[in-house]
Amino acid sequence: MPRPVAPARPTTAEPAPPLPPTPVDGVSAAGTEEPPRERVSLIRRHPKRRPGGPQVLGVNCKNEHFNDPRAHYCAVCGISMLQLTLSPFHGPRPPLGVLLLDDGQAVPLEDDHLIGRRPDRAPEVAEGRAHPLRMTDTEESISRRHVLVRLEEWQVNVVDLGSANGTAVRAPGAADFVRLPPDTPVELAPGATVRVGLTRTFRFESNRKV
Numbered sequence: 001m002p003r004p005v006a007p008a009r010p011t012t013a014e015p016a017p018p019l020p021p022t023p024v025d026g027v028s029a030a031g032t033e034e035p036p037r038e039r040v041s042l043i044r045r046h047p048k049r050r051p052g053g054p055q056v057l058g059v060n061c062k063n064e065h066f067n068d069p070r071a072h073y074c075a076v077c078g079i080s081m082l083q084l085t086l087s088p089f090h091g092p093r094p095p096l097g098v099l100l101l102d103d104g105q106a107v108p109l110e111d112d113h114l115i116g117r118r119p120d121r122a123p124e125v126a127e128g129r130a131h132p133l134r135m136t137d138t139e140e141s142i143s144r145r146h147v148l149v150r151l152e153e154w155q156v157n158v159v160d161l162g163s164a165n166g167t168a169v170r171a172p173g174a175a176d177f178v179r180l181p182p183d184t185p186v187e188l189a190p191g192a193t194v195r196v197g198l199t200r201t202f203r204f205e206s207n208r209k210v
Contacts, residue, residue, distance in 0.1 A: 068154040097206025116146040141197035157185040
């Protein structure tokens, strides 16, 4: 004789556990005040600009900006460097300024630049020692490999590479251009204008003045 089947027990859903209260800033879930969190500074003592960049000897201002050791004022924030105890160290060099070409082009100065009619064929460019900067004129007075803008430590130098029509520099505030001797580095001051060939020019601008 078959056994009677026991009736099924009714199932009831168990209530979900209550959600913890959402904490408010400065107040814990239990309603007590929490101590303020310590803020973490994101400023590096020796900030890095880019891996493999040129390392130069410099100093930090009070706000941790890397500067030329000769600078009287920080090039970034303008704070005086004269009364600070400076500790020189080697770090990645920031851009030293910009070349403003007469056609409106602006070229940041992070590395050397070779200027000419066909600069891509110059050995300095082929060997990776300079970036090509093409400049032409209607008179065809610019040589294929005309002038080199070379960065040395914190200086910006210009070197005429034995061009046919020469390179000349007009100092800030001066009235006339002075032609450069070939293969002789000449330091550019911020605001100086360089004439390449007969008519083309560019101006060097920088807030890193010493």
